Amino acid sequence: MFSLTVRDHMMIAHSFNGDIFGPAQGLHGATYVVDVTFERHELDENDLIVDIGLASDVLKDVLSEFNMKNLDDLPEFHGRNTTTEFMAKVVFDRMADAIHTGRLGAEGKGIAGIKVTLGESHLAWASYHAGI
Amino acid sequence: MFSLTVRDHMMIAHSFNGDIFGPAQGLHGATYVVDVTFERHELDENDLIVDIGLASDVLKDVLSEFNMKNLDDLPEFHGRNTTTEFMAKVVFDRMADAIHTGRLGAEGKGIAGIKVTLGESHLAWASYHAGI
Amino acid sequence: MFSLTVRDHMMIAHSFNGDIFGPAQGLHGATYVVDVTFERHELDENDLIVDIGLASDVLKDVLSEFNMKNLDDLPEFHGRNTTTEFMAKVVFDRMADAIHTGRLGAEGKGIAGIKVTLGESHLAWASYHAGI
Amino acid sequence: MFSLTVRDHMMIAHSFNGDIFGPAQGLHGATYVVDVTFERHELDENDLIVDIGLASDVLKDVLSEFNMKNLDDLPEFHGRNTTTEFMAKVVFDRMADAIHTGRLGAEGKGIAGIKVTLGESHLAWASYHAGI
Amino acid sequence: MFSLTVRDHMMIAHSFNGDIFGPAQGLHGATYVVDVTFERHELDENDLIVDIGLASDVLKDVLSEFNMKNLDDLPEFHGRNTTTEFMAKVVFDRMADAIHTGRLGAEGKGIAGIKVTLGESHLAWASYHAGI
Amino acid sequence: MFSLTVRDHMMIAHSFNGDIFGPAQGLHGATYVVDVTFERHELDENDLIVDIGLASDVLKDVLSEFNMKNLDDLPEFHGRNTTTEFMAKVVFDRMADAIHTGRLGAEGKGIAGIKVTLGESHLAWASYHAGI
Numbered sequence: 001m002f003s004l005t006v007r008d009h010m011m012i013a014h015s016f017n018g019d020i021f022g023p024a025q026g027l028h029g030a031t032y033v034v035d036v037t038f039e040r041h042e043l044d045e046n047d048l049i050v051d052i053g054l055a056s057d058v059l060k061d062v063l064s065e066f067n068m069k070n071l072d073d074l075p076e077f078h079g080r081n082t083t084t085e086f087m088a089k090v091v092f093d094r095m096a097d098a099i100h101t102g103r104l105g106a107e108g109k110g111i112a113g114i115k116v117t118l119g120e121s122h123l124a125w126a127s128y129h130a131g132i
Numbered sequence: 133m134f135s136l137t138v139r140d141h142m143m144i145a146h147s148f149n150g151d152i153f154g155p156a157q158g159l160h161g162a163t164y165v166v167d168v169t170f171e172r173h174e175l176d177e178n179d180l181i182v183d184i185g186l187a188s189d190v191l192k193d194v195l196s197e198f199n200m201k202n203l204d205d206l207p208e209f210h211g212r213n214t215t216t217e218f219m220a221k222v223v224f225d226r227m228a229d230a231i232h233t234g235r236l237g238a239e240g241k242g243i244a245g246i247k248v249t250l251g252e253s254h255l256a257w258a259s260y261h262a263g264i
Numbered sequence: 265m266f267s268l269t270v271r272d273h274m275m276i277a278h279s280f281n282g283d284i285f286g287p288a289q290g291l292h293g294a295t296y297v298v299d300v301t302f303e304r305h306e307l308d309e310n311d312l313i314v315d316i317g318l319a320s321d322v323l324k325d326v327l328s329e330f331n332m333k334n335l336d337d338l339p340e341f342h343g344r345n346t347t348t349e350f351m352a353k354v355v356f357d358r359m360a361d362a363i364h365t366g367r368l369g370a371e372g373k374g375i376a377g378i379k380v381t382l383g384e385s386h387l388a389w390a391s392y393h394a395g396i
Numbered sequence: 397m398f399s400l401t402v403r404d405h406m407m408i409a410h411s412f413n414g415d416i417f418g419p420a421q422g423l424h425g426a427t428y429v430v431d432v433t434f435e436r437h438e439l440d441e442n443d444l445i446v447d448i449g450l451a452s453d454v455l456k457d458v459l460s461e462f463n464m465k466n467l468d469d470l471p472e473f474h475g476r477n478t479t480t481e482f483m484a485k486v487v488f489d490r491m492a493d494a495i496h497t498g499r500l501g502a503e504g505k506g507i508a509g510i511k512v513t514l515g516e517s518h519l520a521w522a523s524y525h526a527g528i
Numbered sequence: 529m530f531s532l533t534v535r536d537h538m539m540i541a542h543s544f545n546g547d548i549f550g551p552a553q554g555l556h557g558a559t560y561v562v563d564v565t566f567e568r569h570e571l572d573e574n575d576l577i578v579d580i581g582l583a584s585d586v587l588k589d590v591l592s593e594f595n596m597k598n599l600d601d602l603p604e605f606h607g608r609n610t611t612t613e614f615m616a617k618v619v620f621d622r623m624a625d626a627i628h629t630g631r632l633g634a635e636g637k638g639i640a641g642i643k644v645t646l647g648e649s650h651l652a653w654a655s656y657h658a659g660i
Numbered sequence: 661m662f663s664l665t666v667r668d669h670m671m672i673a674h675s676f677n678g679d680i681f682g683p684a685q686g687l688h689g690a691t692y693v694v695d696v697t698f699e700r701h702e703l704d705e706n707d708l709i710v711d712i713g714l715a716s717d718v719l720k721d722v723l724s725e726f727n728m729k730n731l732d733d734l735p736e737f738h739g740r741n742t743t744t745e746f747m748a749k750v751v752f753d754r755m756a757d758a759i760h761t762g763r764l765g766a767e768g769k770g771i772a773g774i775k776v777t778l779g780e781s782h783l784a785w786a787s788y789h790a791g792i
Binding site: 282286344345353 | 534574581
C-alpha cells in the first residue's frame, strides 16, 4: 500500500462535559497539529498518490471551518465532547467527503483509505483510520 | 479504527549476550521514549477512547518497574536480551494486563488493541502491536 | 555557560484585541509546549545546574495557574494581548520569582539567567531570555 | 507483530513531467529522511527482529545508489516521475531484494514485511508498505 | 530579549566546487527547513514582536526566489558554494532588507536582530545570526 | 555569527552519588543525542564553517570513548557525577581539543566557539557553550 501524508494545524477553544474530564470541563483550548494520510493501492499515471498541493489546499479549507473558533459555539457539536479523537473523526469525514465530491480531482477517487491524526501536545495524539 | 497515544520514558542500564551485539555486550544504557497507542472501534459515551489521565498514570506506574534500574538485575529477564523490541513486548504485556484487570476503568475494557513503541535514539525505534 | 532545559505544556483559551489579529480576535485556543532553560556559569557541588525534578515540579506548578483556563478571565491580563511572546515573559517572571524565593533550593540561587520558549505549533514559537 | 525502524537520509536532484507538478517541473531537489521498518511475527533467538547495525549498513548502501545524484540521470527512471511515493517503492524493492539475497543474514529471512517512509519536509512524507 | 520564530521550507538543486565536497561536487539537492527568528527588546503596543502572518508571508516570498530552482542557474551565486551556511546568510540578508524597506510594517522596524537557521537533514543544520 | 550543528548519539550506563538524585543513585542509563554547534565569524574560502563530514567523523570518534560504556568504570570520572550537563562539558572539551590539535583541518582553527547539547529525553537536555 502507498500512502502520502500532509500536515497542517488549527487552534481552537472548547470545554468538556463529564466528571471524567476534571479541570478540562472549563473553557480551555488546543493547537491540533493535523496529519492526513491518503492511501492508495497503485500510483496514478503521474506516479502520484494525490496532488500534494491540492490535498494541502483542501485540508486547509476543511480546517478553516474550526480554526480560530470556539468549538462550543458550533451547533453540530452540541451534546458531544470535542475530544482529540472525536475531532480526528470529524476531519476524516470532511476529507472523505471532499474526495467523494471530486475536490481532490478525478484521480483522487482512487484513494482507498484515509488516516487523520491530531496531535494535541508533545505527549498525546489521536487518530481515526478507515477505508473510504 | 480510533486510536490514542500517550508518551512517557524510562532510563535503564543493561547488557546483551551474543557476538551479534558487538560492543553492546558490555554494560551500557538507554533512554526509551515510550509511546502507547490504544485502539478502539467506537468512542465511549464521553467521546473518548480512554481516560488520557488514567492511561498516563498507568503507563508511568508500569514504567516505574524498570525506570532507573539495571535490567540485568531483574530475574524475569535472565537468559533473555532486553533489546528495544523485547522491551516493547514487555511493556505491551503489562499494559494489556492493566486493561484486563480494570486499571483503565470499565470503559478501558472496550480497547481492542495496543501498540507500544520504544524509541532508543533519533535513528531507531521498535514496536509491538497486537489485539488484546 | 552551562544550561539545562525542561519541557512541559499548557492548554489555554484566549482572544486578541486589534485589527492586526484578524480571525484571532475571536475566542480560540492553543497548546503551548513550554521549554524553560536555566543558565549557570559553573556546576554546583553535585555537578548539577539545578535539581531537574524540582525544576520540573516548579514549572508544572507555575503552568497550573494557566493550564485548562481561558486567559481572558484572568484579571492580571486585562488590557493586554496574551500572545505567545507575552506569555513567554509571564512564565519567565514566575520562574524567576520561584528562584528568588528559594523554591528551586539554595543552589537554585546560583542560576544566572533563564530562557522561556513557548511553542504554539510546528510552525511558530516565541521566547523571552534574560539574566535574573 | 514486532517492528524495528532505522533512519538514514539521501540528498537528490530531480525534475518532474506533467502540468500537475507546476514549478516542480523545473530541476530542483530534496532531502529524503528515510525510515525503513522491518516487521516480524516472532523475535529470533537473540531477541532481535534484525541486526540493527547490519540493517543500517544495508540501508546506507541502498541509498548510496541515489544519494548526491540527479535522479534524472539514472536510466532506470526514464519516463517516470521520481516522486516521494515512487522513491519509497524503489527503496522498498531494494531492501526486499537485500533480504531475499541474504544480505540481512540468515535470520533476516524471517522478516515478514517492510515499510519505507520518505520524509520530504516537515509538512509531507510518503510510504510504501507490503509483505515480502 | 524577546524572540519569535516562524518556519517554512524550500527544495533546491545545486552542486559544489572543491575537492573537500567529495560526491557533493555532483548535482544533487536538498530540502531546507527554514526557521527565521526575529528579536526585539520590548513588545509593541499589540504585545507582539512582529505580525506573525505578515512575517510568514514575507518569508514565503523570500524563499520563492529559490524554491524549486537549481541554485547553480542563479547568476548571483556564480563562483560561490551555496552551502547550508551560505544560504542561511542569503536568507538573512533578504529578510533584513524586507524589514528595512518596511515590508514587515512600521512596527517591524523595531526588530533588533534576526537568526536564520536552515535544516538540511535530521543530522545537520546551519545558522546566521546578527543584529540589523 | 555563522554556526553549523551536527548530531550523533551515545548510549551509556551510570549512577549518581547524593541524596538529591533519589532513584538515580542506582545504576541506570541514558541515550544522549549529542548536538555539536561550531561557530565562526566568517565562512572559509569554500563557503564553509567546517567540513561537515570531518566534523561528524571527529564527533563519532569522541563519543566512541563513552558509547556502550558504564561511565562509572572510567577513572577520569571518579568522584564526579556524570550528569547530562557535566557530560556536555566533557564532550565540549574533547571537541575543543580536536580543533586545537588540527583534527578539523587548518580551517577548523578558525572556529570561534562551540556549543554541545546532550538530549537525555523528549523532556530534558543540557548544554555547555563557550569560546575556544
